[in-house]
Amino acid sequence: MRAAEAAGRWRGELGRGALAVSVGLAGQLSALGLLATSAWLLTRASLRPPILTLSVAIAAVRFFALARGLGRYGERLAGHDAALRVLARLRVWVYRHLEPLVPGGLGGVREGDVLARVVGDVDAVLDLLVGVLVPSVTGVVSATLAVALAGFVLPEAAPVVAGGLVLGGVLVSVGTLVAGRRVAGTLGAARAEVTARVVETLAGAPDLLAFGALDRVARSLSDTEARNAQALRGQALVRGGGFAGWALAAGGTLVGVIALGLGAVRSPGGGAGLSGVDFGVLVFTTLAAFDALAPLPDAMARAGADLGSAARLRALAGLEPPVHPPADPLPLPKGPLGVELDAVTVRYPGRRSPALQGVSLVLPPGRRLAVVGPSGAGKSTLALVLLRFVEPEAGRLVVGGIDAARLDPEAVRQQVAYAPQDPHVFQGSLAANLRLARPEASDEELVAVLVSLGLGPWFERLPTGLASELGERGVRVSGGERQRLGIARALLARRPLVVLDEPTAHLDHQTEEVVRTTVLEATRGASLVWITHQLAGLDAFDEVIALEDGRRSSDSQVQGLAGTLRASRH
Structure with missing residues (x-):
């Protein structure tokens, strides 16, 4: 059913694209008719014939002028409508491919590079349809008809016009396409590097200022921008060269057609003779043929860069996700779910030593498990395994008695509420950030969970309560407040498994006790x-x-301490 619906939607986009080509072709043919009819009308009127002999041509000129304007407007309207719809689907497609790559599957692709691909490269695909495909199709068809009309007026002129069009419209365009593809790789990489450096510089601006490194980073950014500017100049040179080649071909062809036409006009009457009126039509038809293909060299030069952008998107989509869903996933069993790790080993790409090695644990429904260890011990990796964000190299994760490799990863994640070490706070209101976990949560529930985590005084100081804006990346909240907002989201989700990664790292001892008591309750x-x-x-x-x-420790001191504390509780 979904495949049929998707096919139907894409047929709709193809239909809109075909409409754009059809309307654009009507506009181009009207331009051809306008030039040819205008040439006939002007030259014929110079002979001062009866006005009635010109009335049809006058009406035709008016018709073609209106049709040309309407056709070009309709082409842009229909073309942009189709392109924007395709663009919306393409963005969704890109996001769907990015989602399973986070957090461990992007490899060496930098954050700014991803941003450049999602924004710039996706937008470039819009130009492929509006600025390349539609003008190319309409231009080639119109130019072909112009050659036929020139051959009808003077058969000897048809090969000259066709040759000029092949030279200027095809060979020059192919050359600009090839050159544009060569420049595209440099330009795409330079643009991505600039974006990545700008993102990193803005994100790390406080540290750069604190250590006095801003000037050094600014110089490096300036050098990167210079390379980007050089790549842009290369692209401009390709586009300018394409236009110059087209102009030379058009001028040379027009000179040849004029020479043939003048020779035919001077010849004595007969089948080979050419009237002055027909000569004017021939010249204007040649101009119309090249006018139809005028956008082609520049479009091919842009197509080189646009195809480079499409290749970068395909490369992004070709990255292997760390977790592959099974072809035929099993359903999760009903009721409470137990979780088990059976000798799990995890190794990140490019790392020699594993982040986890042979770790086993059993977590029955309702059990409270504390995982301790120094920084880099593999604790966060353990959380990612439970969330199905990384795939074990060896061993297995068992959820509800079923090997997680046979379950849909998204279905497993729907059973887990997670608060990372540094929760992300989105640009938006406090309520919007909390309702990410449960959109239907009431205002009373949101306030209650904040108060239970010790955020009551902070909440009371907010200017507009739940509607208060937290700023981009939570710039208006402290580290401890950010951490408790992440815990609040996990608690609001009400899921059978709750994973909290370093939930009290930024809290004082008293607040830590409040948070721990609240979470346990x-x-x-x-x-x-x-x-x-x-x-x-x-x-x-x-x-x-x-x-x-990365290994489960048998440290008797930690276990003995935990046992002593547990005994004292009883």
């Missing part, structure tokens, strides 16, 4: 994975495991 009945490098408060958990260098 709010997740009663659900499974909880509390990832931390601190040992305080571990007596409240059913089990404590330690990770070190």
Whole structure:
């Protein structure tokens, strides 16, 4: 059903594209008719015939003038309508390919480079339809008809006009396309480098200012921009060369046609003779033929860059996601879900040592598990395994008694509420950021979860309460407030498995106790994975495991401490 609907939608876009070509062709043919009819009318009127003999040509000129304007307007209207619809689908396609690559599948593609591809390269595809495909089709058809008309007026002129069109419209265009493709690689890489450096510079501006490194980074950015400008000059040179080649071909062809026409006019009467009126029509028809193909060299030069952008998008879509959904996923069982890791090993691309090695654990429904260990021990990687963001190199993740490799990764994620170490705060209101977890949550529920996490005083100071804007990337909130907003989202989601990665790293001891107590109470009945490098408060958990260098540690000191704390609780 979905495939049929998608095919139907694409047929609609193809229909709109065909409409744009048809209307554009009507406009181009009207331009051809306008020039040819105008030439006949002007030369014929110079002989002062009866006005009635010119009335049809006068009406035709008016008709072609109106039809040309309407045709070109309709071409742009229909062409942009089709292109914008294709652009919307292309953006969705790009986002769908990007989503499974996050967070571990982008490889060496930088954040700014991804931004350049999503914005600039996707927009370039719009130009392929509006600025390349439609003008090329309409121009070639109109030029072919112009050659036929020139041959009807003077058969000897048809090969000259056709040869000039092939030289200026085809060979020059192919040359600009090839040259444009060569420039496109340099231009695309330079544009992506500039975007990546600008994004990194803006994101790291406070650190650059603090260490006095802003001038050095600015010089490096200036050098990168200079390379981008050089690539742009190369593209402009290709486009200018294409236009110059077309102009030379058009001028040379027109001179040849005029020479043939003058020779035919001077010849004595007969079948080979050419009247002055027909000579004018021939000259204007030649001009119309080249006018129809005038956009082609520039369009081919732009097409080189546009095709380069399309290739960069294909390369982005060709990146292998870290987790592949099965061809025929099994449904998740009903009811509470237990989770088990069976000798799981995870190795990131380009890393020699594994981030996790042979880690096993059992997490029955409702169990509270604390995972401790130093920085770099593999705790965050463990969270990514539970979220199906990374695929184990060895071992397996079992969810509800089923190997997770046989389940839809998105279905598994729908069972997990997650708060990372540094939650992202989106540009928008406080309410919008919290309702990412549960859109139907009421204002009372949002306020209640904030108060339970110790954010009540902060919330009361906000100028417009839940409608307060938090700024881009949460610039108006502190690190501790940002962290608790991420925990609030996880609690609002109400999912059977809650994974919190370093949830109290930016909090003082008193606030940490409030948050831990709130989380334990709010997740009663659900499974909880509390990832931390601190040992305080571990007596409240059913089990404590330690990770070190990617392995599950048998550190008796940590386990003994956890047992002592658990015993004191009872």
